[in-house]
Amino acid sequence: MDGWMDGWMDGWMDGWMDLWMDLWMDGWMDLWMDGWIYGWMDGWMDLWMDGWMDLWMDGWMDGFMD
DSSP states (O other): OHHHHHHHHHHHHHHHHHHHHHHIIIIIHHHHHHHHHHHHHHHHHHHHHHHHHHHHHHHHHHHHHO
């Protein structure tokens, strides 16, 4: 009985740990990577849009005003 219980517990623990690790790694890493990538992309787009639009608008307005 002890051997069966030990085997069952070991198997259950191993399975549970594997599942938890897979879930944690896949879920959290995906979330973290997606968040980081999207955050980086958003920041880059904001910078690009703001920078270029400001430059373009300023240049256009300056040229128009002159």
